[in-house]
Amino acid sequence: MxxxxxxxxxxxxxxxxxxxxxxxxxxxxxxxxxxxxxxxxxxxxxxxxxxxxxxxxxxxxxxxxxxxxxxxxxxxxxxxxxxxxxxxxxxxxxxxxxxxxxxxxxxxxxxxxxxxxxxxxMQNRRYIPELYALRDFLRSGSLGQIGQISANFQLAPRFGGFREQMDSPLIADMAIHTFDAARFLAGKNAVSVYCQEFNPVWSWYRGNANAVCIFEMEDGAIFDYRGSWCARGLETSWEAKWRITGEKGSAFWDGTVEAGYEWATERVTTGLSGDEEAAAVIMTIPKATMAKTKHAACIDEMFNALLSGTRPPTDCRDNIKSIEMVQKAIESARKGEKVKI
Ligand SMILES: NC(=O)c1ccc[n+]([C@@H]2O[C@H](COP(=O)([O-])OP(=O)(O)OC[C@H]3O[C@@H](n4cnc5c(N)ncnc54)[C@H](O)[C@@H]3O)[C@@H](O)[C@H]2O)c1
The missing domain is CATH 3.40.50.720 (NAD(P)-binding Rossmann-like Domain)
Incomplete structure (x- = not known):
């Protein structure tokens, strides 16, 4: 007990x-x-x-x-x-x-x-069926080699409290979820980052509520992140909007969770003339099922690991790779230069 x-x-x-x-x-x-x-x-x-x-x-x-x-x-x-x-x-x-x-x-x-x-x-935002489905789809090779993963996160929450006093509220407190999800989708760690943080004139945060980051992953793919915590309209979900581009096609996920899937995929094929024909094949991303999601699923997995003497994907030794992305992005923004991870 x-x-x-x-x-x-x-x-x-x-x-x-x-x-x-x-x-x-x-x-x-x-x-x-x-x-x-x-x-x-x-x-x-x-x-x-x-x-x-x-x-x-x-x-x-x-x-x-x-x-x-x-x-x-x-x-x-x-x-x-x-x-x-x-x-x-x-x-x-x-x-x-x-x-x-x-x-x-x-x-x-x-x-x-x-x-x-x-x-x-805790990485509760990993534990959603849509992210697992997208990860499995990428692993299946349907898009071939992945060249670019793009995430757009635009929200305008008013928390009050510690977040509104932090130097880098978006990157230090929230972007960990999106960066960790990018590692999860890519199955790779990041090796460098260039980040520019900024705070729009209308921001109600003391520190920088917006950022643009370019990460290079260990296989050479690029993960680019655009984020705002003081967006003005056209908000995204908390999971961000994702576009993944590979050698054989692209996939788009609008970040919808409870309401269901909003996928778009497009495959590029080569016709008899040798010309590439975009949109020739629309692919279906199979659904993933999970008994529980988010905090409940993550905590269950933590308990299962503890009881069985194993380590979950959220073990601190793995999670350090996501926190490195966060802290090196902040370092890059302060230095105004690309930083190795
Ligand atoms: N995973 C998620 O989706 C998610 C969502 C919200 C918050 N969080 C994280 O959870 C943590 C807490 O966030 P919150 O929104 O609940 O904060 P909060 O400000 O609502 O509550 C913080 C609590 O910690 C207590 N506290 C402060 N210093 C303490 C100390 N030294 N010892 C014991 N208690 C102390 C405060 O009294 C308060 O009860 C943060 O790390 C935040 O990033 C994660």
């Missing part, structure tokens, strides 16, 4: 509590907050939890004999929360992004290695 402490009881904690409260192999014993004890008590009442509230994670771990910590704190507290938990002998499932700096991210992976405990990082 895993005894769980949840560190951070804000917006995202609801997803985690909902995902685990009916599991029979774990129990939520502690809620840990920085100062707002009432918010934690409200969270406990909302979900009918009998957990105790603490202001200090180490104390909660000791008093409640915690074996598993959910790190749901804002990014700047991930290092302290995760390393405290690992050093106290707990495994950790934590929210993205792994850490706000690469130095901290590497130190957290080293801490997991040194303590022999597991640290898995």
């Amino acid at each position: 895993y005894k769980i402490a949840i560190a951070g009881c804000g917006m995202v904690a609801d997803e985690w509590i909902e995902a685990v409260k009916d599991r029979t192999n774990c129990t939520i014993r502690a809620l840990v907050v920085a100062q707002n004890v009432d918010a934690a008590k409200e969270k406990a009442a909302k979900h009918s939890l009998s957990a105790n509230v603490y202001l200090d994670l180490a104390t909660a771990i000791e008093k409640e004999e915690i074996s598993l910590v959910f790190d749901l704190t804002p990014p700047e507290y991930h290092f302290e929360t995760v390393t405290t938990a690992l050093k106290a002998g707990c495994d950790v499932f934590g929210e993205k992004p792994l850490a706000p700096t690469l130095a901290e991210a590497y130190a957290m992976v080293e801490c997991a290695e040194a303590t022999g405990r597991e640290y898995f990082v």
Whole structure:
């Protein structure tokens, strides 16, 4: 039976509590907050939890004999929360992004290695059937060698809170999802990035809410990203709009999830005259089925890995490749030059 402490009881904690409260192999014993004890008590009442509230994670771990910590704190507290938990002998499932700096991210992976405990990082936006279907379609070779993957992310959320005070809210807090999805689709890691960040005059964020990035993947393919968190109209879904171009054709996914699939594909064939004929074949992308999606699916996979002594795709050792894309993009934007990853 895993005894769980949840560190951070804000917006995202609801997803985690909902995902685990009916599991029979774990129990939520502690809620840990920085100062707002009432918010934690409200969270406990909302979900009918009998957990105790603490202001200090180490104390909660000791008093409640915690074996598993959910790190749901804002990014700047991930290092302290995760390393405290690992050093106290707990495994950790934590929210993205792994850490706000690469130095901290590497130190957290080293801490997991040194303590022999597991640290898995939430990438809920990987766990959607459409992304799996597209990934499988690309793997099948229907488009041949992939040359370019393009993602366009345009939204205008008003969060308030820490995101509106960050230096690079779009890249540091959100782009991890799209960058991680690009790695997932390509099946490759990035080797370099050029990024330009900017903050439109109408932006309500202190830091840069917009960015354009060009990544080179290890097979030479390009992943280009256009993103805005203060879009004015023509918004995309949270999954972004994707276009993938390969040697035999192209595929387009509009990022729709619950409403169903909106695919477009076009294959290029060579006619008898030797001329290429675009649009000759419209391909069908087979649907993928998943019992659960997003947070629930990712957390299930984390538990399955922990119980079977294996590591999921969200293991910190793999997730570091996505956080490198984030942090190197920020470094490139600051330096105004292309940066190796
Ligand atoms: N995967 C997703 O789709 C998704 C969605 C939202 C948020 N997130 C991530 O979840 C994390 C939290 O985001 P949120 O929107 O829930 O934030 P929030 O501001 O709503 O809540 C943060 C909570 O952490 C607590 N806290 C702050 N410092 C702490 C500390 N040192 N120890 C314990 N508790 C502390 C605060 O009291 C608050 O309860 C962030 O890393 C964010 O990027 C992920």
